[in-house]
Amino acid sequence: MIDVAPAPELTNPIDWMDTATCKGKSDLFFAPFAERPEARVRREAKARTICHTCPVMMKCRTHARETRELGFWGGESEGERAAAGFPPTTPIIGRRQVAAQRAARALEAS
Numbered sequence: 001m002i003d004v005a006p007a008p009e010l011t012n013p014i015d016w017m018d019t020a021t022c023k024g025k026s027d028l029f030f031a032p033f034a035e036r037p038e039a040r041v042r043r044e045a046k047a048r049t050i051c052h053t054c055p056v057m058m059k060c061r062t063h064a065r066e067t068r069e070l071g072f073w074g075g076e077s078e079g080e081r082a083a084a085g086f087p088p089t090t091p092i093i094g095r096r097q098v099a100a101q102r103a104a105r106a107l108e109a110s
């Protein structure tokens with residue numbers, strides 16, 4: 001059983017998103033509907049490569065963990081975040097819609 005850390009209050013703004021290397025590439029960072037496992041592996045490998053060139057990777061990872069994001073953030077998949085004790089809080093039903101809304105809000109705010 002994995003110990004799940006409580007989601008802390010957000011203390012940092014998201015101004016780091018201004019320098020995100022993934023701008024305009026959100027298709028690589030959020031799973032399309034009914035994505036096959038092999039396609040997910042390929043998509044996440046491409047996303048990981050981009051993250052590892054990103055100057056704000058650790059800020060992004062911390063943000064995703066604190067806010068229990070869906071999708072690939074800060075060089076981590078949802079599964080990797082969950083294994084680290086930060087699983088998403090969104091039920092499986094409706095995840096795609098929630099992920100799209102969160103991504104849109106993050107882009108608007110950046």
Ligand code: SF4
Nearest residue numbers: 020022051054060074
């Ligand atoms: S670490 Fe990855 S997901 Fe986060 S801003 Fe950079 S490129 Fe985007």
